[in-house]
Amino acid sequence: MPYSDLRSFLTVLEGKGWLKRITKKVNKDWEIAAVARVVFQDIPEKDRPALLFENVEGFDIPVVVGVLGGSRSIYCQVMETTPLLLMQKWKAAISKPIPPVVVELGLCQENILLGEKADLLKFPVPIWTAGQDPGPYITSPYVITKDPHTNARNVGTYRAQIKGARKLAMWVNFLQGGRLNIEAWWALRQDAPVAIVIGCDPTVGVASVSKPPQGLDELAVAGGLRGEALPVVRCRTVDLEVPASAEIVIEGLIRVDHLEQEGPFGEYSGYMGPVAMSYVVDVTCITHRNKPVFQAFLSQMPPSESSLIRGLGWEGALWKHLVEDLRMPIKDIHLLESTGSAGILVISMEKKHDTQPREAILASWACQPYLGKYSVVVDEDIDIRDLNQVAWALAWRSQPGKDLFVMDNMQAIQLDPSQAPAEVSQMDPARRHSAKVGIDATKKHNFPPVALPPQQHLEFVRAHWHEYGF
Template sequence: MEFGDIRGWIEHLRREGELREVNAQVHWDCELGTIVRRVFGNGDGPALLFNRITGYTEGRCTRFFTGGLSNYSRVAMMFGLPKNASITELVQAARRAYSGRVPPVVVPTGPVKENILKGDDIDLFEFPVPRWHRHDGGRYINTMQGTVTRDPTSGRLNVGLYRGMIGKKDTIPVLLWRPQDWGRDFRKYTDKGEEMPVAFVYGWEPCLPFCASSPIPSDVSEYDVMGALRGAPVEVVRCETVPLVVPASAEMVIEGFISPDPATFELEGPFGEYTGYFGGDRRPRHKVRVTCISHRDNPIFRGTLEGTMPKMLNENSIMSSVQRAALAWNILDRSGVPGVTDVHCPAANNGTTLIIQLRQTYRGQAKQAACAIWGSNAAHVRYKHIWVVDDDIDIHDYGALDWAFAYRVNAAEDDIVFFPGTFGSALDPSTRLKFRDGDLYGTGKWCRVLIDATVNLDFEPEADYNGDRYPRSVKPEKEDWDLVERRWHEYGF
């Protein structure tokens, strides 16, 4: 669905009763973040537009928007689906969008060019960027932006979402992992002895952060997928100081360059991370040397609260739950794993756990599924633990999973499989800190685990089980159930 820009999206949310405006004065230093934490709740709060932020009640930028995608209803609205669409319907809509391609079109100019700042006029402190948590290493400006880079070999434009904080008035130190798409692009510029041009896009339609934070295959531009998701090409304009393009009606764009020279690095971290823990210790990291800021008149800054914990969900966890299930399902299909009937990532773990439901027709299907997922570049930072269950287990019901785990898993029958020494998350505290050194190893280190909670097809059909591999369950026979259903009121219930 097209919204035009973030203003169109905000108006849509207002009409649907999904927006709350906060007109009380709120401080950017921890107060705003704590309000957002409380409002996001368990994925059931509204989107928020803050209109009065301490120190920013007047000036270049006075408004701050967050939470556009912090519940499933608004993700459904982004896809143009009914607000009560099921999670599986959202996953199917994301699968279709990820498989579509509508390339962007370049237009001569747009609202984002209303103000253009260069040289001494660049001052990142003019924008109401929160310190989200008390123990964050700084004010994180990059939490819900699109990070645009180009593969210098193929020309492919990547749009990713990676954290970054304000360093000086014109620098943004960032966390740049080598397996992520901008890390792959960066390697190519480094090999050529060049700095990497980059543009950060703040505030546009919801499909921008949704696609930017999706592990779409490396050779595909997220701009093409955004076009498919919204059903129309993204209109882009050329940047001022870097050879990149950005949405013409974005609220704000920051352009700059990243050098590979460690002498240019600046202190970054820690940050309240998606794991629910502070992560990425404070150390010198790559920084963006800002060369230009362009923004609309009276721009709305866009950011989001990271850090997921039980009953404390957020935009990343809700989006991840849809994105990472959809991507995994597409990978399973492309790899030829048959019989997949549903795929789910529970929101609280941001895609660290993947649950696959399938109809087995031959032995080893669960292992085939896990191999396909773990061999994909989408598995970086995701899918540490994979469950596979049969199609009689509701993968959205933890009680059902727990029952399958109890009675269909036998570690002595190879139902729990370890895959050690794989790439992992450099932010997952269950890996020792020394093994998560991104500078040394490029990424984290995971021993991945498959829990095969399907009925074991290696078992023989048993006469005691009426020729099946497993005994009958106690679920009432249909005729018994129907009889009781018919007479239910007679029993006095």
């Protein structure tokens, strides 16, 4: 049964022991980030809870972190599936999206703040990299825009710096759907309407981050994930629709040709993302529920919430493209979280002929051009979530002179610090192009037997493990 809102999902997490309430008073300008970072660094991924900070100094609004990507188990709970069926759930949602349905009333508009009452500073927006971020950042915004010609909607997640009570600066990478929509409005010499949603049905969050195929409505993908249409309401000051049960909605206009300096910001690469000249959102209205909950993502150095949810969503999109669209014999797809779920892509496949590994790499780059600076294909017997096995296959099943290829002039991961020095702007063309490396680490001929005891012997020992004194 789909979740009605963020609060119903928090109830489920708490019932499973996956939500940690923190009652100690915390400072939003350093302490929330520090607590979350220690949790992600020191607690094994399978045991990590979501965090609910109930007592934020100076505010009566709680903050939740890790609600979508505290762990793989939490993410699967969002999707109401298991790790083994996660790829299939994504494939089904992308293949059969369910458009949202407009309703007249929504809890997100229990409070409507216009004019000077629309004050961003009343919300406990954390500072994430104290001493380096220039101010508070909204890290889990579901940013809704639409194409002025077709009305096609896009929902994406982009970093948003609080610049004042009614002003945000928002960096949107090149070729992102949101950027294409904004630039289309600007080409008409018109301000671009925008709605920024904070906290709602968790399927909206994973859809916003996952980057489904261009032109596919992320709210419809959320409908596919939840199995029924998502209720939405019309905004009060812009011609957009937002999830009816959202905790907070910021409505505004992105002023034509108006850019301001934004950043640096601690990014998923584990480094500070460079300064950018970014879009400016002039806030026209803020609506929120009674006693709203402020949701945030932990980004910065992996492991992080943003890297986990990004990787699992992108893996699903790649799976749909390679398996369903291209009918490739793929067994598994994995974006290494230690690379921000972007830098290294590993694919396992039961290849039918020797060209398929290269074809799989090229197809993955075509589907998600910014991913997989290093892309590796291995045989189906390799567990690609075990780095020892991946390294073993790389070492002994590939020859650099024959099995490695480099493609120049590919789309870069713009936050890759090896692209350009730190002082080079985010807007600089030097950050837009990169080479990519593909490696076929599959067997190309008969190999000697693997040097391991017979499987039945290993299974016997495991079945009688206690008898050996362990």
